[in-house]
Structure formats: C-alpha cells, structure tokens
Amino acid sequence: MNYAASYSFGKEQLITAHVPDAPLEARLLLEHVCHTTHHDLLAHGDRILSPEEEAHYRFLLQKRANRIPLSYLTGTAEFMGLPFQVNSSVLIPRADTEILVEEAIPLLTTGTRFLDLCTGSGCIALSLLHFCKGTSAVATDLSPDALQVARANAERLGLQARISFLCCNLFPAHREERFPLIVSNPPYIRTEVIPTLEAEVKDHEPMQALDGGGDGLHFYR
Structure with missing residues (x-):
C-alpha cells in the first residue's frame, strides 16, 4: 500500500472508531511510523510502505481506536x-x-x-x-x-x-x-467526575495525577 492510500485507510479507521481529530491523528501516526512529515503526504503519496511499516501503522491505529492517547503511542x-x-x-x-x-x-x-x-x-x-x-x-x-x-x-x-x-x-x-x-499543576479533578472524562484520560492517564479527592482540593490541604 502506498503512502496516500495508507493515510486514507488510517483516517477511515479512526473516523469509524469515533476518534476525535481522526484525519490529523491518522496522519501523525503515519508520520511517526515512517519518519516523515506532512510534506511527504503531499509530494510523495506514491511512496510504498514496507511490510514492517504497514504492520506497525495498523497496530497503532488499532491502539488509537481503543482510545490509547496519541502521545502515548508516539512517546512524545x-x-x-x-x-x-x-x-x-x-x-x-x-x-x-x-x-x-x-x-x-x-x-x-x-x-x-x-x-x-x-x-x-x-x-x-x-x-x-x-x-x-x-x-x-x-x-x-x-x-x-x-x-x-x-x-x-x-x-x-x-x-x-x-x-x-x-x-x-x-x-x-x-x-x-x-x-x-x-x-x-496538581491533581484537581473531583473523584466523582473522573468516570465522566474521555476514555483517553480516565482509562489511560495516571489516576494519581488526576484525582483531587472528593472536592478536588485534597492537594491544597
């Protein structure tokens, strides 16, 4: 699959999974996997991905569809x-x-x-x-x-x-x-609010850094 087709595939996968900013995140994941920039999508869309790149991209797309945050997938x-x-x-x-x-x-x-x-x-x-x-x-x-x-x-x-x-x-x-x-920047979110947060936050970011106690003010006491 070439670069442009891979991007289109990734975009559709994330849109189907209702991931916010799906077009942008599909592109950023592709750039991370291929060590490329936005310029490559515009100028080198016919570049063929290696089997390893394609497999890695699909792996990360699935992780992102499961709401693992983009930054945790790219590490930055x-x-x-x-x-x-x-x-x-x-x-x-x-x-x-x-x-x-x-x-x-x-x-x-x-x-x-x-x-x-x-x-x-x-x-x-x-x-x-x-x-x-x-x-x-x-x-x-x-x-x-x-x-x-x-x-x-x-x-x-x-x-x-x-x-x-x-x-x-x-x-x-x-x-x-x-x-x-x-x-x-201490934990300040009330405990009862945590379950209402986006899946990327409540399911994957460290609870110790989020939960500010019953009224969100535990840190300040």
Whole structure:
C-alpha cells in the first residue's frame, strides 16, 4: 500500500472508531511510523510502505481506536514548543498549562532557584529552565516512574545540570531551603467526575495525577 492510500485507510479507521481529530491523528501516526512529515503526504503519496511499516501503522491505529492517547503511542508530546517524552506514568502535557509557565517566566531572574511540585514529565520546570537562563530548580514527585521520565526529558533538553529531582510527597523532607517561587499543576479533578472524562484520560492517564479527592482540593490541604 502506498503512502496516500495508507493515510486514507488510517483516517477511515479512526473516523469509524469515533476518534476525535481522526484525519490529523491518522496522519501523525503515519508520520511517526515512517519518519516523515506532512510534506511527504503531499509530494510523495506514491511512496510504498514496507511490510514492517504497514504492520506497525495498523497496530497503532488499532491502539488509537481503543482510545490509547496519541502521545502515548508516539512517546512524545509538545509543550511550550519543546519535545517531551511521555508514557503512561505521566500526565500528557496540556496546552492550557502553558499559561502557568508564561505567567511564571517574568517572576524568574538570574540566580533564582524554584520548586516544582508534582512534576510528572517535568514539562513545567524544564520549560521554565529553558526560557529563563541562569535559573535552577528542584522538582518533586511521588512516582519513581514519573521521575524517570522527567530525568530523561532533562537530559534530552540539556538541562540536567540545573535541576534536582526528589521522590517525595510534595515538599522535600529534611530540607530547610526556601524557594522564592513554587509552581505546580496538581491533581484537581473531583473523584466523582473522573468516570465522566474521555476514555483517553480516565482509562489511560495516571489516576494519581488526576484525582483531587472528593472536592478536588485534597492537594491544597
């Protein structure tokens, strides 16, 4: 099957499965499998997929039809224009969280050391370090698996020397250090609301990063 026909097949598969943004996601999965860009669909639609590429594409289409999030299938998500590794151990970065980063940037000056609670993939802390030169950070998370992802992202972005990761419940234990700025995107969804969320969220993203307790305010207490 050639590239254009593969895209048409994938698009129809995801439309039939009622996947949101099916045409876009079918294209992104195809580009991920074939290591191509949107240009290839337009200019090289007659390119023949290898048997391995075709099998892998069909495999990912089935996973996406079963509502596994696109970012978990490709292993990456963009945040603040930066590429972040993600897997099912961490929440997928959301565009609306970029507002938090944008608001924090003017508050950070050279030499500032800040704290990021519930760091997950590290997208908030690492974005701030990327855009605020001369700053450093401490990032905490209760999940060792999430911290493994965050460390990998720090290395990928060349920021590992400016950030320390600690596995703990919110604030670092036995540390007297004071931070002029604390940032966080904590769990805030009420427990009773979780079952009403999209399948991609409630069935696949880490519950620990979503569930904010009975009133959504457990973290703040």
